[in-house]
Amino acid sequence: MQKKFFLAAREAALAEKSSCLGRLQRVSVARGVVFVAAVLALAGGYDGSAGLGALGAALLFVFARLVVCHRRAARRLVLLTARLSVLDGMLTRFDGRWRDLAEDGAAYLAVARPQLTDLHVFGPSSLYQYLCQARTRAGRERLAAALRTEAPQGAALALVRARHGAIRDLAAHPQTALTLASYGALLPDGQDVAPLLAALAEAPRRPSGLRRAACVLLPAANVAACALALLGAVPLLLPGGLIAGSFLLTWLAARRSEAVLAPLMPLAQALGAYRRIFLTLERAPFASPHLAALQRVLREGDAAAGPCEDAAARGCGTTTQGQDAGHGAAVREAEADVREAEADAPRGTAAPGQAADAPTGTAAPGYAADAPTGAAAPGYVADAPAGAAAPGRSASAGLRLLARLAAAVSWRRNFFFYFLANGLFAFDFAAGLLFERWCRREGARLAPALAVWHECEVLLSLSTLAVTQARTVFPVFLEGEAPQLTATALRNPLLPEESAVANDAALTAGTTIITGSNMSGKTTWLRTLGMNAVLAWAGAPVCAAAFSLSPLALYTSIRVDDSLAEGMSTFYAELLRIKEMVAAERTGRPLLLLIDEIFKGTNSADRITGARAALAHLTNAHSITLVSTHDFELCDLEVPGGRVRNAHFEEHYQDGKIAFDYRLRAGRCQTTNAVYLLRLVGILDEER
Numbered sequence: 001m002q003k004k005f006f007l008a009a010r011e012a013a014l015a016e017k018s019s020c021l022g023r024l025q026r027v028s029v030a031r032g033v034v035f036v037a038a039v040l041a042l043a044g045g046y047d048g049s050a051g052l053g054a055l056g057a058a059l060l061f062v063f064a065r066l067v068v069c070h071r072r073a074a075r076r077l078v079l080l081t082a083r084l085s086v087l088d089g090m091l092t093r094f095d096g097r098w099r100d101l102a103e104d105g106a107a108y109l110a111v112a113r114p115q116l117t118d119l120h121v122f123g124p125s126s127l128y129q130y131l132c133q134a135r136t137r138a139g140r141e142r143l144a145a146a147l148r149t150e151a152p153q154g155a156a157l158a159l160v161r162a163r164h165g166a167i168r169d170l171a172a173h174p175q176t177a178l179t180l181a182s183y184g185a186l187l188p189d190g191q192d193v194a195p196l197l198a199a200l201a202e203a204p205r206r207p208s209g210l211r212r213a214a215c216v217l218l219p220a221a222n223v224a225a226c227a228l229a230l231l232g233a234v235p236l237l238l239p240g241g242l243i244a245g246s247f248l249l250t251w252l253a254a255r256r257s258e259a260v261l262a263p264l265m266p267l268a269q270a271l272g273a274y275r276r277i278f279l280t281l282e283r284a285p286f287a288s289p290h291l292a293a294l295q296r297v298l299r300e301g302d303a304a305a306g307p308c309e310d311a312a313a314r315g316c317g318t319t320t321q322g323q324d325a326g327h328g329a330a331v332r333e334a335e336a337d338v339r340e341a342e343a344d345a346p347r348g349t350a351a352p353g354q355a356a357d358a359p360t361g362t363a364a365p366g367y368a369a370d371a372p373t374g375a376a377a378p379g380y381v382a383d384a385p386a387g388a389a390a391p392g393r394s395a396s397a398g399l400r401l402l403a404r405l406a407a408a409v410s411w412r413r414n415f416f417f418y419f420l421a422n423g424l425f426a427f428d429f430a431a432g433l434l435f436e437r438w439c440r441r442e443g444a445r446l447a448p449a450l451a452v453w454h455e456c457e458v459l460l461s462l463s464t465l466a467v468t469q470a471r472t473v474f475p476v477f478l479e480g481e482a483p484q485l486t487a488t489a490l491r492n493p494l495l496p497e498e499s500a501v502a503n504d505a506a507l508t509a510g511t512t513i514i515t516g517s518n519m520s521g522k523t524t525w526l527r528t529l530g531m532n533a534v535l536a537w538a539g540a541p542v543c544a545a546a547f548s549l550s551p552l553a554l555y556t557s558i559r560v561d562d563s564l565a566e567g568m569s570t571f572y573a574e575l576l577r578i579k580e581m582v583a584a585e586r587t588g589r590p591l592l593l594l595i596d597e598i599f600k601g602t603n604s605a606d607r608i609t610g611a612r613a614a615l616a617h618l619t620n621a622h623s624i625t626l627v628s629t630h631d632f633e634l635c636d637l638e639v640p641g642g643r644v645r646n647a648h649f650e651e652h653y654q655d656g657k658i659a660f661d662y663r664l665r666a667g668r669c670q671t672t673n674a675v676y677l678l679r680l681v682g683i684l685d686e687e688r
Contacts, residue, residue, distance in 0.1 A: 002470060003094045005174060010087040017080040024073040031066040034059055082185035086133075086178065093130065093468040096496065102189075104129040108144040114577065118558035118594070119530040120494065121147050127531055130494060131461045131540070135184045137192040138450070139457030146458055146538040151551040151590075157477060163539030164474045165288035167463040174467065176284045181460055183280065184453075186273035193270075193450055199263035200443040211429045218246045218426040247423040257428035260435060261409050264402075268410040271403040277453055278396035291459075294452045298395040395449035398442040405434055462540035469497045469543060475536035476548035483509050483552055483590040483624045485529070489545040492528040493535065501662035502544070505529065509643065511615055511625040513634050515669035516649030521662040522628035523558065525649075526594045529626065530556060533592060552592040552624065555581045560601070571601030582617045591623040598627050608633050619643050635668040 038059035045053020092098040105128030109116055120126045128147060134140045152160050170177045225239035250257070264271075282298050284291075409431055411417045421427035465472050471489070478484055489502035503525065516522050532542040533554060557577035560570055581593050598614065599607040608631050615637065618625045627634070637644040648669035651660050 002468070003091070005467075006087050006090045009178065010084065010091070013080055013083050013087060017077065017084065020073055020077045020080060024070065024077060027066055027070045027073060031063060031070055034063045034066060038063055078186070079182065083178070083182040086181045086185050089133070090464075090468065093464065098130050099125045101129055101132075103132050103134075103140065105132065105140070105144060108141075108148075113148065114559075115530065115554055115556040115594075116148070118556040119527055119534060121531075121534055125494070127493065127534065131464045133181055133184070133461045133464060134454075134457035135187045135189060135191060136454060136457060137190050137194075139454040139461075140190070142454050143458045143461050146462070147534055149537045150554055152537055153551055160537065160539040161477075162288070162290035163459060163462060164541075166286075166290040166459045167466055167539070167541065168474075169286050169288040169291050170459060170463045171466045173284065173286070176280065177460060177463065177467070179280050180277060180456065183273050183276045184457065184460075186276075187270050191270055196263045196267060197447055197450075200439050200446060211433060214249065214426055215430045215433055218242075218249070218429075219424065222246060222424050243423040246426055247419060250422040250426055250428045254428065257432050260432040261412075261428070264406040264409045264435060265412075268403075268406040271399060271406045274450070274453065275396050275399045275403045277456075278394070278399060278449060281452070281456065282394055282396055294455060297448050297452050300394070393442075393445075395445060395452075398445055399449070401434070402438050402442070405431060405438070462538060465493060465535070465543065466541045469493075471497070471543070471545065472541035473544055473547055474541050475532075476546075477536075478548055478550040480550060481590060481622070483507075483550055483592070483622060485533070485549040485552070485592065485624060487529075487532070487544050487547045490528060490532060490547065491543040492524060493531055493543045495524075497543075500543075503528075503662075503664040507624045507626075509621045509623060511619040511623075511627060511637075511644045512647050513637065513644065513668075514626060514628040514647050514649070514664075515630070515632060515635060516628075517651050517660075517669070520649035520651055520660050521664075522649055523596050524662070525664060526556075526558060526596055526626055526628060530554060530592075530594050550590060552590050553584060554592050554594075555584060556594045557581070557598070558594065558596040569601060571599065574599060574601055578614050578618075582614070585618060585620060585623055588622055591625075593618055593623055593625040595625070595627045598629055604631065607631060612637070615644070632668065638668075 038056050041052045041056030041059055043056075045051075045056050089098075089101065092101065104124050104126055105122035106124070108122045108128070116122050122128045122144070128144065131147075132140065132143060134143050149156070149160075222239065222242050225234065225242050228234045229236050229239045278298050281295060284295070286292055286295060408427075411421075412428075418427075471491075485505060485507040487505040490505055491497070491500040491502045501521070514522050514525065532544065532547060533549060533552070535542050536547065536549060555577075557574055560574045560577060578595070578598075581591070581595075584591055598611045602610070611627070611629065611631065611634055615625070615627065615634070620643075635646050638646045645666075646668045647664055647666055649660070649662065649664060650669055651658050653659065
């Protein structure tokens with residue numbers, strides 16, 4: 001699924017949108033003409049023409065059908081617009097415009113974790129900004145947590161491996177992934193369901209008997225009085241008085257009704273989007289254990305699965321053949337919704353779950369076997385909340401009533417609807433009772449279902465590299481205490497794939513001193529190693545032909561700045577970074593240490609002395625240390641049989657201009673380009 005897939009999908013969506021706009025315009029005109037004709041025919045029928053009266057009634061039926069068609073066309077247009085926004089967002093990954101995306105994750109930067117800044121994990125032009133497809137606040141927070149993970153082990157490592165399988169599954173079903181992302185785009189940006197979940201927790205468990213009686217008696221009396229008045233059995237004053245009385249009762253209780261219905265009022269579109277998301281997930285033919293376990297939560301409406309704060313604390317599960325057979329009943333309950341969702345789907349696209357060619361390069365040599373079966377879904381616990389409903393009803397079926405109720409509640413802002421609905425049917429009382437009953441019967445299932453979607457947002461985001469770059473691979477996690485990091489054709493994930501230069505790495509315990517001219521690629525190489533390690537630990541594919549690493553704690557000193565507020569110089573700030581590395585080294589943990597231009601904030605003599613002392617601490621049997629420097633004196637630390645090695649980048653001159661090949665070579669650098677650059681910018685005269 002490379003650029004041509006997204007371009008073709010965009011062209012199809014644009015054509016569909018154009019057709020939809022034309023159809024919407026035609027239906028709008030027809031609806032207006034039919035309405036006027038119906039009014040005129042009914043007026044003629046009122047004057048005594050039975051034929052015109054019948055024609056007016058028929059035209060009203062046609063008008064109602066046109067209203068339904070208009071609503072469907074408008075809804076399709078909204079979905080197509082969302083689909084195009086997703087496709088445009090994916091296409092920005094191919095031309096560098098992704099750096100203009102609004103969500104850059106700057107809110108997740110932490111002073112205590114400087115490596116997140118050093119490696120551009122969060123913030124403008126960051127790894128998070130490139131990857132993120134999450135729309136909800138919880139999904140973004142979960143993605144940020146994944147990118148903050150370091151050296152997962154045990155259950156956390158099982159979750160990472162489970163995510164590998166899920167990302168493979170999504171890459172193998174691109175239409176399903178695109179459909180999910182499109183429905184997700186219908187959600188408000190940064191949408192937060194915490195207020196709704198809080199309202200569910202506080203919903204009354206015992207409905208008022210008076211309100212229940214009013215919901216039954218008032219509509220029955222109003223309808224009966226209207227029917228009798230039409231038959232001439234009672235004067236029109238009676239139904240008019242009853243309707244006015246019903247409206248007065250609901251108006252007097254409006255403050256309480258609004259307090260009960262307040263969580264639903266802004267969620268009409270969001271709940272409809274969630275219902276479509278759940279339908280798509282329930283019906284998708286996923287094979288990976290992780291997605292199958294998440295599907296089980298949705299299909300069975302498992303209220304016994306509650307969200308766990310630490311998703312990495314659980315293993316992953318799979319569904320058995322018998323369980324899959326049992327899912328059929330739950331899915332059949334939502335057949336009406338399935339047909340509606342299929343009608344909403346843009347024409348010319350495959351049904352959710354239809355397989356397509358997976359992108360190349362996503363195979364994982366040495367990929368670990370699937371996680372053990374029978375375990376709980378990652379991120380869920382087995383403790384059932386008190387009063388939870390019995391499982392067996394799918395999440396989409398359970399959400400159907402709430403979504404429709406929220407859509408109806410949103411109409412309360414229309415005065416005519418508010419008056420007629422409350423006057424005739426005591427709508428506020430009925431809606432409040434329905435919401436409270438839903439909270440009692442289905443409320444416990446909503447939080448686990450939403451947590452499933454938040455995890456799917458993480459999976460869609462982590463799969464971004466797999467579907468936008470041709471050469472990616474899933475990492476292999478090595479066991480043992482000896483630190484190792486091996487890579488073939490490793491690239492920086494934030495550089496254009498066609499121009500990024502790949503290098504190999506075979507790193508074990510010890511120090512690599514990297515020298516080279518300015519702009520030759522030293523800092524980029526350090527960030528390339530660190531970024532791909534972050535991707536590996538998060539569960540994403542990495543930009544390489546092969547990549548393996550052992551459990552390593554990551555420390556960096558790359559972007560070190562002074563602080564006027566704290567009275568801290570650049571040199572002292574870097575000293576604190578190195579001090580933290582030395583303290584970590586003394587614990588004996590395996591480390592990956594990335595240091596750019598060591599002690600660049602002081603004079604050359606002190607810099608070399610300090611660097612030699614620091615590297616004496618950081619060169620050991622449990623640390624992989626990479627240090628870039630312009631001080632060739634540090635290259636003398638390499639001795640035969642020692643743990644210090646030299647590597648370098650170099651430049652060459654072609655037609656009087658400097659050029660770089662960004663290839664990492666063994667040994668120390670023999671060239672410099674500072675004089676050339678000084679002349680280039682006009683600081684140094686040509687004759688010097």
